[in-house]
Amino acid sequence: MTNVDQARAALGARLRELRRDARLSGIDLASACGWHSSKISRIERGKQSPTEDDLARWCDAVGNPAVLDDLVASLRNLRAMYLEWQRTVAAGHAHRQRQSIELEGQTKFIRWWVPDVIPGLLQTEAYARAVLTACIAVTDGRNDLDEALTARMQRQRVLRSGRRRFHMVIGEWALYRTVGDNTVMLGQLDHLSETIAHPCIRLGILPLTAEYRLPATNFVIYDRTQVLTETVSAELTITRPSEIALHEKTFATLAEQAAYGDEARAMIAAAAERRR
DSSP: OOOOHHHHHHHHHHHHHHHHHTOHHHHHHHHHTTOOOOHHHHTTTSSSSSOOHHHHHHHHHHHHHGGGHHHHHHHHHHHHEEEEEHHHHHTTTHHHHHHHHHHHHSOOOOOOOSSSSSSSGOOHHHHHHHHHHHHHHTTTTOHHHHHHHHHHHHHGGGGGOOOOOOEEEEHHHHSSSOOOOHHHHHHHHHHHHHHHHHHTEEEEEETTTTOOSSSOOEEEEETTTEEEESSSSEEEOOOOHHHHHHHHHHHHHHHHOOOHHHHHHHHHHHHHHHOO
């Protein structure tokens, strides 16, 4: 069960308590709200998220309007955890990049794991353009490529702040997966090799032959306050301490297996030589 599922289930359990405290059956409550009784069951079991109007009707029916504000706050927090990409990029990809600028600017220590592409903060302009072009095509968002590219490159200013630290681990496949074309990739690999000497960045590469120890999709840990992870359809924000701790443990395992320094630079050089 994800943190989104758990939050929805917790909200449902709270609503069930309110109904029982009012000594109402599910059928009674459904009748008072003008709903089918199955809707009550789905909401209480966390299978369906209520709307804010649903919450208002629920509170009126159980005679407890005082808890409405807290319930609405819980619902809005639930919505913030799971943002479908179509909603996220509705205002354009540049808007999403500017959100990252704000978040990264507030963070002192960023840990980043990505298995198949180069992290945004380490991308060359040509590589970033190819990535954003693909993202805009698949999400059907507003085509603001040039504006989004400018914002993504502006994000990299955070790397010039000596107050912040970055530990990034990428999969070796990211060195070989073609983004753009060979020219784009060669430029990106050269830039990545130079990054190894950056004083604020610890860059590790997880070898293709590394032992499988745990499942791990892409994620970014911001200090110890939140984790962002991307799925095909949505971006998840994780704030529960136990889940953040699990991501920290996962990152530590991946980082332990990664190659650094001259070994990492040799892996990058081998990928570049193969393209040449």
